[in-house]
Amino acid sequence: MKFFEHDAKKLFKRNGISILEGHVAYSPEEAMEIATDMGCPVALKSQVLVGGRGKGGGIKFADDPDEAFEVAGKLLDMEIKGEKVKHILIEEKANIQEEFFLTVSIDRSSKKPIIMVSIEGGVEIEQLAITNPEKIVKYHINPLEEFLPYEAREIARKMGVDSSLISSLGGIIWKLYNVFDKYDAQVAEINPLILTEDGLIAADAKLEIENDSLFRHKDLTEVNSFKTKEFAFVKLDGDIAVIGNGAGLTLTGMDMIKLNGGNPATFLDIGGGASENTIKKALNLVLNHAPIKVVFLNVLGGITRADDVAKGVIRALDSSKRKINIVIRLTGINEEEGQKILEEAGIPFEISMEKAAKKAVEIRNSLVE
Amino acid sequence: MILLNEDTKCLVQGITGKQGSFHTEQMLQYDSNIVAGVTPGKGGQDFQGVPIFDSIEATKENTNVNASIIFVPAPFAKDAAFESIKHLDLVVIITEHIPVHDSMEIMAYAKDKDVTVIGPNTPGIISPKVGKMGIMPTHIFSEGNVGVISRSGTLTYEVASQLTRAGIGQSTCIGIGGDPVIGTDFPKILQKFEDDPGTDQIVMIGEIGGNAEEKAADYINANISKPVVSYIAGLTAPPGKRMGHAGAIIEGNVGIAESKMKALEKAGVNVAKKPSDIVELIKNI
Numbered sequence: 001m002k003f004f005e006h007d008a009k010k011l012f013k014r015n016g017i018s019i020l021e022g023h024v025a026y027s028p029e030e031a032m033e034i035a036t037d038m039g040c041p042v043a044l045k046s047q048v049l050v051g052g053r054g055k056g057g058g059i060k061f062a063d064d065p066d067e068a069f070e071v072a073g074k075l076l077d078m079e080i081k082g083e084k085v086k087h088i089l090i091e092e093k094a095n096i097q098e099e100f101f102l103t104v105s106i107d108r109s110s111k112k113p114i115i116m117v118s119i120e121g122g123v124e125i126e127q128l129a130i131t132n133p134e135k136i137v138k139y140h141i142n143p144l145e146e147f148l149p150y151e152a153r154e155i156a157r158k159m160g161v162d163s164s165l166i167s168s169l170g171g172i173i174w175k176l177y178n179v180f181d182k183y184d185a186q187v188a189e190i191n192p193l194i195l196t197e198d199g200l201i202a203a204d205a206k207l208e209i210e211n212d213s214l215f216r217h218k219d220l221t222e223v224n225s226f227k228t229k230e231f232a233f234v235k236l237d238g239d240i241a242v243i244g245n246g247a248g249l250t251l252t253g254m255d256m257i258k259l260n261g262g263n264p265a266t267f268l269d270i271g272g273g274a275s276e277n278t279i280k281k282a283l284n285l286v287l288n289h290a291p292i293k294v295v296f297l298n299v300l301g302g303i304t305r306a307d308d309v310a311k312g313v314i315r316a317l318d319s320s321k322r323k324i325n326i327v328i329r330l331t332g333i334n335e336e337e338g339q340k341i342l343e344e345a346g347i348p349f350e351i352s353m354e355k356a357a358k359k360a361v362e363i364r365n366s367l368v369e
Numbered sequence: 370m371i372l373l374n375e376d377t378k379c380l381v382q383g384i385t386g387k388q389g390s391f392h393t394e395q396m397l398q399y400d401s402n403i404v405a406g407v408t409p410g411k412g413g414q415d416f417q418g419v420p421i422f423d424s425i426e427a428t429k430e431n432t433n434v435n436a437s438i439i440f441v442p443a444p445f446a447k448d449a450a451f452e453s454i455k456h457l458d459l460v461v462i463i464t465e466h467i468p469v470h471d472s473m474e475i476m477a478y479a480k481d482k483d484v485t486v487i488g489p490n491t492p493g494i495i496s497p498k499v500g501k502m503g504i505m506p507t508h509i510f511s512e513g514n515v516g517v518i519s520r521s522g523t524l525t526y527e528v529a530s531q532l533t534r535a536g537i538g539q540s541t542c543i544g545i546g547g548d549p550v551i552g553t554d555f556p557k558i559l560q561k562f563e564d565d566p567g568t569d570q571i572v573m574i575g576e577i578g579g580n581a582e583e584k585a586a587d588y589i590n591a592n593i594s595k596p597v598v599s600y601i602a603g604l605t606a607p608p609g610k611r612m613g614h615a616g617a618i619i620e621g622n623v624g625i626a627e628s629k630m631k632a633l634e635k636a637g638v639n640v641a642k643k644p645s646d647i648v649e650l651i652k653n654i
Contacts (some may be wrong), residue, residue, distance in 0.1 A: 247520020247613025
């Protein structure tokens with residue numbers, strides 16, 4: 001679960017990290033009011049969850065309240081990488097002396113949290129890794145041990161900052177790790193952390209809580225209106241809907257469609273042990289999605305029972321207003337029962353995934369555009 | 370066969386739960402050596418003749434158990450995993466949706482204790498000759514000399530059923546799990562298959578996300594002499610989207626299928642374009 005910058009900053013502040021003072025505006029009028037109250041110049045930052053906001057033109061400045069009104073209007077009209085800007089964060093424009101980069105994330109291969117920091121702030125870490133990899137300091141944390149302030153100071157020292165900054169910078173690194181740890185974060189990041197005459201301040205904040213930990217953070221999920229999903233669904237730009245049980249099998253279903261010259265319209269993983277109702281819901285989702293011309297349902301039941309799948313298919317097709325071509329591959333647990341149910345309903349099915357994928361593409365190609 | 374063999378004596382953590390009881394029955398039907406179950410508060414009872422104990426320590430006082438399979442729900446799985454790592458040699462964590470921060474702690478502890486953890490979020494291990502510690506449907510597996518390792522459950526079933534139908538049996542099939550942080554990565558399993566006289570060929574099934582396959586390729590190049598056939602799922606997956614498994618996501622330039630396939634080919638691995646090619650490639654070795 002990702003946090004908007006202003007929400008992340010609230011949590012950072014609560015944990016002792018200084019942030020720039022700011023307020024959220026939902027309209028140009030509010031932006032004008034805030035700019036008047038705060039005093040100009042101000043920074044106006046669109047609040048979106050996608051990355052690359054700066055490059056996408058989502059951060060602007062205003063020298064007076066009228067300009068804040070005008071700029072806010074433009075920002076609130078914007079889309080950044082497909083995400084509509086619904087609110088903006090207005091902050092005092094800081095007087096920046098230096099910019100640093102701090103991030104804590106999960107290193108999959110070492111199976112440990114990793115702190116990455118750099119004296120070069122403001123740029124993307126991926127970019128820095130290419131241009132100046134020697135300027136990134138990396139430090140792994142032992143998940144079974146407490147991370148101590150002296151370790152954080154040592155990281156700060158290795159960044160190459162002035163000795164006068166080591167205590168305060170180390171303090172922020174230590175606090176940022178504690179935020180990461182306390183909220184079960186996937187990533188906790190400050191980029192840039194700026195040095196001003198008032199000290200070190202988080203000018204940006206990124207926080208993503210790992211989804212499987214949300215049950216421990218109910219207080220935060222309510223703020224963010226997060227919903228757990230019944231199945232894993234990703235919309236793609238083709239016209240053959242791919243549904244499968246299990247991530248690997250569904251991915252392979254997509255690949256087989258492509259291999260035969262087709263284009264997948266969905267990745268829809270119904271997971272393990274899907275009920276009749278889940279199958280029906282999954283099918284309804286794609287049946288009502290206009291660009292889809294053919295549905296490829298690929299099930300090899302392990303925990304998922306083939307007879308439940310067959311029943312769900314029949315219920316979905318019966319209740320669907322749109323007539324659609326569907327190619328079904330159905331094998332695995334209770335396959336005889338499932339196949340018999342389909343046969344009796346006059347619905348054809350395949351045993352082989354690859355044959356079924358080929359057939360789905362052939363049907364798609366036979367349709368008149 | 371590897372990991373799960375004639376000497377494996379397994380207990381079930383969470384044996385009285387919905388998942389635990391259903392799959393214990395399935396494992397027993399497949400003649401797996403299930404010696405006990407653990408559910409705190411239900412010690413002294415039994416499940417289909419399998420004695421239940423209150424703790425693993427109590428189980429060890431009464432049996433010669435050396436392995437565990439965990440069905441305990443995610444919020445309590447860390448506790449269960451630590452208990453089994455302290456006392457046993459092999460731990461299979463079936464549970465899905467364990468917080469990654471918990472998984473990091475579990476794996477650090479397992480490393481300290483030098484215990485093999487498989488999973489979490491895995492279908493488990495099956496050695497068709499002796500049984501299973503897992504939730505996979507058994508009829509698609511058969512006894513033989515091909516070792517299978519995979520990050521995906523249902524894709525393992527797909528490949529195993531195609532192998533079985535082609536008359537090619539398996540020594541051991543292992544799902545290493547679909548989570549970002551898992552106990553045992555490809556290299557350790559590859560080495561076990563390399564050292565196992567009952568395995569002649571290895572099938573490795575990967576998917577997008579992370580760099581486990583690239584690291585496996587390096588390992589194969591340096592250490593594995595047995596023929597390896599591989600398939601990577603997700604050639605058509607878009608970047609930045611979580612594709613079902615928490616670990617199956619292309620982040621920046623990391624985790625792309627092409628990079629994995631290229632690395633494996635460079636290491637001399639036969640990379641299949643589709644699952645059915647795996648059967649052909651194995652036959653042609």
